[in-house]
Amino acid sequence: MPKSVLVVDDEPNILLSLEYLMKRAGYDVRLARDGEEALAAIAASPPDLVLLDINIPKFNGYEVCQAIRANADLNNVRILMVTAKGREVEIEKGLALGADGYETKPFSTKALAARVQALLDGTGT
């Protein structure tokens, strides 16, 4: 059974490219355009991994991350933050809130795919 990935981003073009990449890698892909949609999707069916943008409407990425980590049932959900907020302090904040990894936009598609693969295999952080 293929692993499932939830892609959360408010930029339609970025959402489109991530969807294409994840599908090409063989994952089951769902999309969310803001924090609310993301949490609803997770509640409906927890994905194996969330590609999470921080700067999204309704609940931002940090809040979504926090909500996931606050729920013990979602312990197995990997969270990879993908955001244009590239400053050190923002990366640390994301990791402190329970994210498993961090990719800065613009990302390398190969690196991102490898990172997602590693997290899902349980070999990456």
Place this chain on the structure above:
Amino acid sequence: MLSTWFVLLTAFGYLLLLFALAYAADRVAKSRRYSGLVSNPIVYALSIAVYCTSWTYYGSVGRAATSGVGFLPIYLGPTIVFTFGYFVLRKILRICKTQRITSIADFIASRFGKSQLIGGLVTVICVVGTIPYIALQLKAVALSFGVVLARDAQTGAITGLPAYDMALIVTIVLAAFAVLFGTRHIEATEHHAGMVLAIAAESLVKLVAFIAVGMFVTYGLFDGFGDIFAKAAEKPELSRLMTMEFAGPNWVTLTLLSMAAALCLPRQFHVTFVENTDEAHLTRALWLFPLYLLLINIFVLPIAFGGLLWFPEGSVNPDTYVLALPLNANQPILTLLVLIGGISAAAAMVIVASIALSTMVCNDLVMPALFRFFESRISGQRDLTSLLLGIRRISIVGVLMLGYLYLAAVADTYHLVTIGLVSFCAAAQLAPVLLFSIYWRGGTGRSAFAGLAAGFSLWSYTLLLPSLAKSGFITESFINDGPFGLAILKPYALFGLEGLDPITHSLFWTMLFNVGGFLVVAFSSRQTRIERNQATLFVEVYAQQASRSAAGASVVRADASAEVLRELAARFVGEDRAREAFDAYARQKGRKPGNAADGGGDLMRLVERLVAGSIGAASARVAVASAVKGERVSLDEIMAILDETSHVLEYSRQLEQKSRELEIASRDLKAANEQLCELDRLKDEFMSTVSHELRTPLTSIRSFSEILQEDPDMPPEQRGEFLGIIVSESERLTRLINQVLDLAKIESGRMHWNISDVVVDDIVADATASLRPIFDRDGVALAIEIADDMPPVRADADRLIQVLINLISNAEKFCPKPGGRVVVRVTRDGAMARIGVVDNGPGIPEAERLAIFDKFYQVRGQNQRGNPLGTAGTGLGLAISERIILQFGGRIWVEEAAGGGSEFAFTVPFAGVDAPPPSRTTAFS
């Protein structure tokens, strides 16, 4: 009629008699047993009566005959000084005694740091001021001889005498006596016991003579006081003399002047303070001298009225009534007595004044000069007394000859009284400094010099020069029109001050500049140590003496051991320097280093100097004194310490002030720094936001480029879609970069504005034309409504189009598709054109209507409303539009449109209307 020779011999004999008396008195004064005969309060009080000169003797009657009681202020002044001013006299006397003062010049010079310059200046003032007074005496004596002695009817020369100038003879004789009285020997204390006794005797003689003639006139020629005053009252020109109204307007001036004169006239200072042998005598003189003044004035008015009644009007000079009345009544003995009394009055003044002046000239002018120029020759001499005596004798003769010359030149044109007042006014110049010097610790040599020099110069200008002018030495126009015709400098109406008599006028200006000059300089100059010490010695003379007598009782200044002193010095200047200094001292004394031996005075002074370098002179003195048991610290030293302490306090006050100022400055700096930090933070945020906004399109471009690169077998439709995204995101990136640069340019003020008159129709046409394809593509309707006859506006056409395109494309973006409708409406709004862009989109919540003009606001707001995402905006369009419109002097805002959509509207001023300056130009706001 008295024979000429009899009169002259009697007068001469009288002077010889006085000299014999003085000679004897000098002997007596030296013997312990009989010195009381010479030195007693009555003699002292009578000697002070040298105040009453021939001016009193003859002049009072003359003045009373013209101005009634107007003669009185001259005696009122000294009476006030001796009664109410007792404490002043006592203090000056005490200072003179403790400081061994020899003259008023010495007094003032000593007070202000023992300055030779000031001594010299006071001497010059005294000499120049006294000369008219001496001239006055010479004139009076010569005049009295002229009245008494028979004259040849034709020549006017005195019968039996060669036609010599009587005044010259009087001058020579008086000079000889003054030399004899005052300069037989040099006294360290300047006490001339013999002279004082002679002066006292003369005072007695003139009093007796004056009362005698007064009695004679009152009871001999008339029937007592009642009779004279009754008769005078009958004559209107006499009765008016009895009112104050005619007493002259300058009563106050004259009283003040004579108060100053009683203190400052060189001869008064000399007899009152220098010649005083016992302070207790002053207490008696306080009532004896005023009593004398009262007695000698009782008969002034009776004699004056008697003369006016007795002689036909204008036939006899009122200044000579005292002599003329007994002479006319054929009373030869009385006449002779009166003449002797007059000579007494004049001789006493001339002798005392010339001796006092000669002391000053010698001590304060000639000797300092000699020491300066012939120091080596003088210091080689062991006995200087003959030199001093010679100088004084020459001074006496010189002063008297100057008096004579002044008389020959000037005095004939003046009344006795006027000449006397000129002198009084000169002496009065010393009064302010004298009073300051004993009651105020402030004041410096410079301030004393400034005050005295200013007062003296003005006195010379307002009184001395005019007196010379009146006698023809200078043209009369000097008085009437001022020098060189400058009316403002008229000596009797200086700086336009008119309506005062010359004496009051002069007193006003001289005192103003004298006191003013003194105070101004006193407050702007700093006392030297010696000035400070002398000030203390003078002002604190009583306390000073108390401590001195205490010190005298306990002269136990033990010499400190060298070791104690060395330790003390080491404490303040360090071990090494102290040892160095002590070794140097030992070498200098011819001893081995390390052996400074006893701590004598020299060693103590050395330590004091060493220590003073670190803690100040006064404190050093105390430190050494306290280290050396038994060494007393005198009051003035304590005062000096207090002074130093107050300077330290002042310094620390200034430090506090400085630190307060620093605190304020640092608070300001902190505030400025916070503001800078805030600006920095805003800038960081802006940069962070910009970088975020740049990364977003870049992410799409990179992702799709990599996807296309990795999947060469992608279906062509998908490839086309992805390439389209890459292109539009690239455009977005370009737009974003351009707008960021635009914004930066506008905010930094480097934007170039091409302002001209712009036709609104053209702008709207241009803007809509470029957007038409988008409207057509999305099926959105675009309507344009422009009011008729719109005048042109003042704006940059390109920037205005930029704003319009931004607003119209935004409106298009948010319209429902299909069914969208955008209206561009141009109307008048007062002096502005109002351009509104109306859409039928979802509208903007009221809370966000201001915020949407903020930079990058768009991103969140747009998505929050869940708009369908087409071509992404940059979030800078409205921010830039707002800045452009503000620059044109208009404003931009958003409101709810009639149909529920939004209306973005802005105004631009019409051409020909002054645009208000842009109100919002702050960077990063």
